[in-house]
Amino acid sequence: RETATIKLFGEMITNAAEKRSILIKYVHINCRKERTSYKVLIKIVRALNKNFPKRGYSPQDLLDIIVDSVNNQNLQLLIILDELGYLINKGGDLIYSLTRINDDSLNALQRISIIGIARDISCLNNLDVSTMSTLQRNIIKFKYYTKEELYDILKYRAEISLKENAISNKLIKTISDLVYQSGDIRYGLNLLWKSSKIAESQDLKYITMECVRLGNQDIVPFSTxxxxxxxxxxxxxxxxxxxxxxxxxxxxxxxxxxxxxxxxxxxxxxxxxxxxxxxxxxxxxxxxxxxxxxxxxxxxxxxxxxxxxxxxxxxxxxxxxxxxxxxxxxxxxx
Structure with a gap:
């Protein structure tokens, strides 16, 4: 949900900027995948210059290249650090460097913005005070889905993807209860899809509880x-x-x-x-x-x-x- 929201925000702000003739570059980085400072920086640099070599530069070189690139291209850079906790656990030096990237230039235009996505906000406690204060200026907390919200999401997805009356409201509620225990909405969507495929393979007119059981027994949540x-x-x-x-x-x-x-x-x-x-x-x-x-x-x-x-x-x-x-x-x- 958080990732989807940020991606939508990135798309919206990019479109809004284009209408105002403002150049914005949106870079989304999964820190679980890019676990080192070097990999994160290379990802940013290559988003600004696709032909940039992957090796041969120090982290400080890459930071300087990022600053030069956004200035030379006259653009605003929006960096999304998804799964931020993984990067912080490796040390907060990169976070500090990114939040202070323009400090060396007096009265310089602030061209680089950062949004972090973290499952557990307590990971910020591992950062130094100055970095933490910068990142904590604006925090949006996403509450866990309630059972009612999960039910509404699954019901909506069933309505747009399945034939009418292919699944009962009671069965959707059963699936939402299973999802509520795991806290993974993608798991519920996968279970809904797999249950429908099982019903289809058995030439059934509608999804049964047994279809849900069979679908659930081998499913591994997407997050896993x-x-x-x-x-x-x-x-x-x-x-x-x-x-x-x-x-x-x-x-x-x-x-x-x-x-x-x-x-x-x-x-x-x-x-x-x-x-x-x-x-x-x-x-x-x-x-x-x-x-x-x-x-x-x-x-x-x-x-x-x-x-x-x-x-x-x-x-x-x-x-x-x-x-x-x-x-x-x-x-x-x-």
Whole structure:
């Protein structure tokens, strides 16, 4: 929703500027994909100059090139940093540099504007005070969809994409309840689409509850697929180790020790150097933040604390299949 809103805003402000003969360049960057300062800067520079080489420049060089480009082209640059938290977690130096990019020029026209999109606004606390104060001048908070809003969205999409009476209001409400638990509207739209395809394949006149059940059992929310798509190799391997350990144990939760052993065995089989225990624990915390797993901390009087890990929202078999496909796409044979 936030991304769609910003893209619409970018389109509207660009059109409005054209009518006033003002040049605006809108650059949308997914910081989950472009995770380093250099990649973000290159993305901006190449939006201003498509033929610009990808290598051979320092971050400061790229910042200077951005300033020179907007001045020489007499344009306003609107930079959208989507999934801002990923960039902040790598260090806030780039955010600081972008917010201060025109400070060296006295009375210079402010040509560069920044909009950040973050799932959790608390990530701004990792920035220095001056940068944080700049970014917090105007904050728009998007509330979670209510069940009623989810129902209205799904009903509207059903009306414009399905035949009349192809799905009952009661069934739409059931789907909206499922979506409300996950908080992912795209998951609901995917479930609606898949349920309709199942009904169509069975030559049914309308979608049934069984169609929804069949559609839901193998669906992975789009947000999860996005996370997996940009995940590093070591993280993917650890995630596969978790899935394999859970399937082998047959339990709802497994300890971090069991996961570590599974991971070490998998790394040995693949001929890959394993990461340290502390790094693995950091990965687990990342998985938790990305809603891939749940981590419950158990306190034991003698042995101290231990983490119990579970996967709740996605079937293990489907999860394993997706992860194996990702590894194979990276040239890793399982």
């Amino acid at each position: 697929l996005d996370v997996l798509k940009y995940m590093t190799l070591q993280k993917v391997i650890l995630l596969l180790a978790i899935i394999k350990a859970l399937k082998k144990s047959g339990k709802i939760q497994i300890s971090s020790l069991v996961i570590t052993n599974s991971y070490l065995i998998l790394c040995e089989n693949l001929g890959i150097q394993p990461r340290s225990y502390s790094q693995l624990w950091n990965y687990l915390q990342d998985f938790k933040r990305e809603n891939l797993i749940t981590v419950e901390i158990k306190s034991e009087a003698i042995k101290g604390r231990r983490g119990l890990v579970a996967v709740q929202e996605i079937s293990l078999s489907k999860f394993e299949e997706i992860i194996i496909n990702i590894l194979q796409s990276k040239g890793i044979k399982i």
